[in-house]
Amino acid sequence: MITTTLRIDEETYNKLIQLATNEERSINSQIIYILKKYIENNFEKNKEKETI
Helix, strand or coil: CCCCCCCCCHHHHHHHHHHHHHCCCCHHHHHHHHHHHHHHHHHHHHHHHHHC
């Protein structure tokens, strides 16, 4: 795993804290979860466009 720094505005950060707390994840785990889901969903959409 790669360690990186991410700059997030305060409003987004606070919303991430709420989401992470509700889903019993750390903020870091929540960000990784969101990014993976986004990539997964968009990767599939791009594959569909390529086959059309």
